[in-house]
Amino acid sequence: MKTKLLLVLSVLCLFLSSCFDVEETYNLNADGSYAANYNLNMGQLLNMVNSMTPDSVKQTKEYTTVKDTLVNLGSMPDSIKKKFSAEELAMMKQSDVRMQMNMAQGIFNIGFSNKGKSAKELSYFLRNFGNALEKGKVGDMMKPKGVPDEAGGEPEVPFKNKEYDYVVTPTVFERKVKLDVFASVKEKDRQTFDMLKGMNMKMISTVVVNLPRPAKSVGNPNAVLSADKKQFTLKLDMLEALDKPELLNFKIEY
Template sequence: MKKLYIPFIFLLLMCFSSCVDIEERYDFKPDGACNVVYGFDMSKAVSVLTNLLTDSVRDTPQFSLAKDTVLNYYTALPDSVTQKMNADEAKMAQGSELGVKMDLKNSVMKVSIMHDAKNAADLQYYLQHINSLSMNGELRRVTNSKETANFDAQPLLAGQGYYNYEITPHKFYRIIDKDKFNAFLKKVGSKFAMAKAMLIDMPYKVVLNFAKPVKKVDNSKAVLSADRKSVTLVTSMDEVMKNPALMNLKIDF
């Protein structure tokens, strides 16, 4: 059983960073503040892989891990890291939280990154720098698990680094930088290919809720709600890899 268990864990941890359902959610407030949540649901990958195991392996203590908690980024970081931060980096970390919901036995593995932006400038800074946040140490601290020590969560955030943003109190624009996107694909393309070979879909959903009606949306796939206060874009990483422009958004409100 041990011979089967070890390669399974290795494969599971490799798949975690690509076999995900991704959801970005933006909730804009009347005063210009915005709550941002990046959700990564890896439960499908866990379910597919655990089905390959025997009952005896699934009953091991390692697969009894369960956690549902939220951790503030800044307070979790060691002094050696916070002392190197500038004022803006410290502010971003202080306003960010890492949520983990994990129950391997029931095929549940969800990670969320949350941030409360005070205004448009704060939101733009956060979105342009979120990929610099390190998750690995914090994730292990949340789960108290040796298994998560090898979970490379950084690719989940690295994908947010290929956008150019322009955000004001009345508009939300983001355009994919093709050079940065191609560099991202070189790093994670093999993992996406492995997920596709395992018939694991990677849905990508973006939801933006506004406090005032939207005047204009420049994206043919985006759906505007009846009250014109919500924009939803649903696609998949497979589609995005074929046509990155699908993720471009220009919203005036």
């Protein structure tokens, strides 16, 4: 029963945008081009599942299967491509998803990457990538086999960025929480978040921005700048940020 509960919790957590250990990395170049990488790690939850999983289950094919898959998101079937605008298709062609899964070793990582040529493209990516993932049903590939049906349903893909407004220019990278949207998400998923807090879980969010020149200001006292001021790092526990969403704001001027 406990194993089943943890499996359900794990999958529910997988489909919540704030329920991962997440690292976002943005490499901004002097010519305006960029590379964005999102990495999601569910290892601590799977390790908890492993500790309570019977040996008989650990011998099953679903449990022992190891996956490491890289897919270009522009390779979707024509039937799905019809749903996208030309701009969305161009963004998806510049984007990849990688899924690594090894239940026995407690590994479940999902990575998204995107490259573009300008601040305008990065701004478009931040506003539209999550919704495009959902439209392309990318979330369907994230649900592990062998999970109880009651834990499933329609997967909600991460990184919709619906809780944030972004401003991206050749000299500014800014993120600001939409307080009303954030409060709505918190209320909707309150039971799950309270359960995770009760289990002493931490959901670490790390944002790293590598700049083409030194930062002049960062707009967040918890952020850390490298010695040459070209790397911005903000690391927070999302479960703590639920009560202080302003901690998620930053404005990097460089």
